[in-house]
Structure formats: C-alpha cells, structure tokens
C-alpha cells in the first residue's frame with residue numbers, strides 16, 4: 001500500500017520547498033519511520049496516553065493528521081463511550097489516503113472508535129469542546145507567529161482534565177548539543193538507508209518551511225497559552241513529545 005521513499009535520491013537541479021502532495025502521500029509511512037527516531041513508539045504511546053485522558057461523550061482532535069497514524073492508534077486504545085476522533089489536515093492528497101486507511105482499519109477491526117476526516121487549515125478551524133488534542137509533528141510546520149494563537153485556541157477548547165500531546169523536532173540553544181544531536185540524527189537516517197545526497201536535498205526542501213523551536217521556547221509558549229503544567233514524556237535524539245495539561 002505504501003512505497004519506499006526515493007523522492008530525493010536523484011540529484012535535483014533545484015530543490016523546491018517540501019509539499020505534502022501525492023508523491024509524498026505515497027511514500028509517507030516509509031519516509032517518516034526512516035526519518036523520525038522513535039516515531040513508532042510515539043504513535044503507539046499516543047494511543048495509550050489518549051486512553052487515559054479521553055472523556056465520555058467528548059471529541060479527540062488529531063491536527064495535521066497526515067495519513068492518520070495517531071488516529072489509528074487512538075482508535076485501537078481508547079474504549080470510551082460516546083468518544084469520536086476528528087482527523088484534520090489541509091493537504092488533500094494526505095487526507096484522501098488517510099480516509100482510505102481508516103476505512104481499511106474499519107474493515108479489519110470491529111467496533112472501533114468512530115473517526116472522521118476533515119480537510120481544513122488548523123489555523124482557521126474552530127474547535128468544539130474536546131478531551132484530547134494531538135499535534136504530532138505539526139506545530140513545526142505552522143508559521144512561528146501563528147503558534148501561540150493556535151495553542152490558545154486548543155487550550156480554550158479543552159475540557160477540564162483534558163490534554164494536548166505535542167510532538168516536535170527540537171532545536172538546541174547550546175551549539176555543541178545542537179551539532180551532536182543533528183549528527184546522530186543523520187547517522188540514524190544513514191542507518192535507515194538514506195544517502196548523503198538524499199539527506200542534503202531533503203534538508204534543503206524542509207529548511208524554509210519546518211522551523212523547530214527549543215524545548216524552553218515550547219514550555220514558555222505553553223504557559224502563555226494557559227497550560228500551567230507540561231512535561232516531556234519522550235525524547236529520542238532531537239525529537240521529543242510532550243503532554244500539556246488543561247487544569
């Protein structure tokens with residue numbers, strides 16, 4: 001169903017900005033697993049964590065769902081009456097495949113948590129009251145100036161006792177730490193079969209559109225958005241996942 005990622009394997013005359021189009025949708029499961037250290041663990045754990053915080057008769061949002069890996073995991077783990085997942089992405093090619101994967105999951109497993117897809121810009125979407133919101137490697141693609149407003153909106157929509165699960169690639173203020181973890185991330189990609197050319201071209205494609213923040217920046221912004229309590233629950237190299245609590 002999904003192909004091997006070879007999108008950056010040939011030398012390109014010019015590397016344009018990365019877009020979530022049909023070519024990316026076709027290889028995305030392979031690309032993200034070979035590019036993000038800890039991704040399978042994060043996906044499985046999102047289901048587990050959501051299972052602890054999902055509330056009866058409430059919504060769960062998966063914002064920037066791509067092909068719906070986090071949504072599928074939550075559907076496997078959450079067994080709460082009247083709960084429903086809304087999986088949102090603004091990329092038509094990604095969301096179309098997400099819908100197909102969710103249908104395939106329905107065909108394989110009985111009585112899963114209901115899930116629906118919605119094509120929308122998460123910056124414009126109005127959120128209904130919800131118990132769990134997932135931003136799994138999505139905030140890093142949102143323009144930095146819009147990030148606080150998005151987190152504010154999420155905090156306002158969360159029910160008391162609700163949580164935001166926020167996963168991001170991290171930047172480090174300390175130069176040596178930044179260089180060490182970046183080098184290890186490249187070693188991870190090399191070990192997963194990417195060539196130096198693929199790594200360099202992918203880096204050029206994402207450097208203008210994917211802008212990671214430091215952990216401190218995330219924590220301070222979460223506080224500003226109203227999340228008095230947050231902490232990391234996972235880090236592998238320069239990739240991290242946090243939980244932020246709506247008191």
Ligand SMILES: Nc1ncnc2c1ncn2[C@@H]1O[C@H](C[S@+](CC[C@H]([NH3+])C(=O)[O-])CC(=O)[O-])[C@@H](O)[C@H]1O
Pocket residue numbers: 020032063064065066067068069070088089090091094120121122123135136137138141142
């Ligand atoms: N403004 C926006 N509105 C809606 N969607 C957006 C927006 N900006 C970016 N996206 C979407 O956010 C997703 C980011 S990928 C998330 C992986 C997934 N969460 C996973 O659990 O596999 C991360 C990565 O590729 O590194 C893409 O599908 C974009 O179209």
Ligand SMILES: O=C(O)C(=O)Cc1ccccc1
Pocket residue numbers: 031032035036169202206210
């Ligand atoms: O590939 C990278 O270097 C990344 O940081 C992660 C990534 C994964 C999939 C699409 C875009 C970025």
